[in-house]
Amino acid sequence: MSTDHIVTELQDRVLTIRLNRPDKKNAISGAMYKAMGEAFSAANHNPEVRAILFTGTPDCFSSGNDLADFLNTPENAGGNVIAQFMQAMVDATKPIVAAVAGPAIGIGTTALLHCDLVYAGEKTRFQMPFVNIGICPEFASSLIAPAIMGHARAAELILLGEMFSAAKAREYGLVNEVLPDAEVQAHARVQALKLAAQPPNAMRTAKALLKRWTREQVKEVIGVEVNHFVPMLKQPEALEALTAFMQKRKPDFSKFN
Numbered sequence: 001m002s003t004d005h006i007v008t009e010l011q012d013r014v015l016t017i018r019l020n021r022p023d024k025k026n027a028i029s030g031a032m033y034k035a036m037g038e039a040f041s042a043a044n045h046n047p048e049v050r051a052i053l054f055t056g057t058p059d060c061f062s063s064g065n066d067l068a069d070f071l072n073t074p075e076n077a078g079g080n081v082i083a084q085f086m087q088a089m090v091d092a093t094k095p096i097v098a099a100v101a102g103p104a105i106g107i108g109t110t111a112l113l114h115c116d117l118v119y120a121g122e123k124t125r126f127q128m129p130f131v132n133i134g135i136c137p138e139f140a141s142s143l144i145a146p147a148i149m150g151h152a153r154a155a156e157l158i159l160l161g162e163m164f165s166a167a168k169a170r171e172y173g174l175v176n177e178v179l180p181d182a183e184v185q186a187h188a189r190v191q192a193l194k195l196a197a198q199p200p201n202a203m204r205t206a207k208a209l210l211k212r213w214t215r216e217q218v219k220e221v222i223g224v225e226v227n228h229f230v231p232m233l234k235q236p237e238a239l240e241a242l243t244a245f246m247q248k249r250k251p252d253f254s255k256f257n
C-alpha cells in the first residue's frame with residue numbers, strides 16, 4: 001500500500017506532512033492514513049524533526065474520509081491503518097502545527113483537535129457531518145469538542161452537522177488565528193520554525209505534560225466511538241447517505257425511525 005497522495009518534506013527541522021489528492025478534495029484513503037500514521041510515528045524517533053506542519057493543498061485541507069471507501073469497505077473504518085493514524089497523532093511527541101484552507105470536513109476537522117497550533121484561512125469551511133451521514137463522532141471529538149468549547153457549542157456543530165466558518169472555529173477555540181487564505185501556509189510555517197528553534201527536550205516535556213491528563217482517556221474514547229461508528233456504517237441510514245453522495249443527490253431519511 002503506497003501513495004503519492006501524502007507528501008512529506010523535512011526542511012529546517014520542520015517535517016511537513018501534506019495531503020495531496022486535489023481531484024478528490026484530499027479525501028483520505030487507507031493508503032493515505034497509513035502514510036500519515038507512519039510519518040507521524042517516525043517523527044518521534046527522528047532527532048532532525050523538531051516540529052510538524054500538517055497541511056493540505058492551498059485551497060483544500062481535506063474532505064474527510066474517502067466516502068467511496070466507507071461505502072465499499074466499511075469494515076476498514078475500524079481497521080489498522082485508521083487506528084494507527086489516530087494513535088500516531090495522539091502519541092506525537094513533537095509539536096504539530098496545522099495550516100488549513102478550503103474544506104476541512106469530518107476527520108479534516110477532528111484531526112485538528114489533536115494539533116497544538118491551528119491556523120486557518122478566512123474562507124476555510126469546517127464541518128463534522130457525522131450524524132448527517134448516519135454515523136457518529138470519531139477521533140475522540142465526542143470528548144475533546146465539548147471539553148474545549150462546552151456542550152452547547154459542540155452539540156451545535158456535531159448534531160446539526162452544518163458547515164461553520166473560520167471565524168466561528170476561532171470563537172469556539174478550535175483555531176488559534178484566522179489569516180488571509182494566501183498567507184496561512186507561510187504563517188503556519190513561521191510558527192513551526194519558532195517551535196523548532198525552542199530547546200527540544202523542554203518542548204517535548206511541555207507537550208507531554210499538556211497532554212498527560214487526557215491522553216489515555218482520548219485513546220479509550222476513540223475505541224468506544226469506533227465500536228459505534230463501524231456497525232453504523234453498514235446500517236440503512238449510512239447506506240442512504242453514502243449512496244446519495246455518490247449519486248450526487250440529497251439523502252432521504254424520511255422512511256427511517
Ligand code: COA
Nearest residue numbers: 023024025027063064065066067068103105106107129130
Ligand atoms: N470522499 C470521496 N470523494 C470525495 C469526497 C470524499 N469525502 N469529497 C469529495 N469527493 C470527490 C467528489 O466525489 C468529486 O469527485 P468527481 O469529480 O469524481 O465527481 C470530487 O471529489 C470533487 O468534489 P465536489 O463535491 O464536486 O467538490 P465541491 O467543491 O462541490 O465540494 C466538498 C467539496 C468537500 C464540500 C464536498 O465534496 C463534500 O461535501 N464532500 C463530502 C464531505 C464528507 O461528508 N466527508 C466525510 C465526513 S465523515
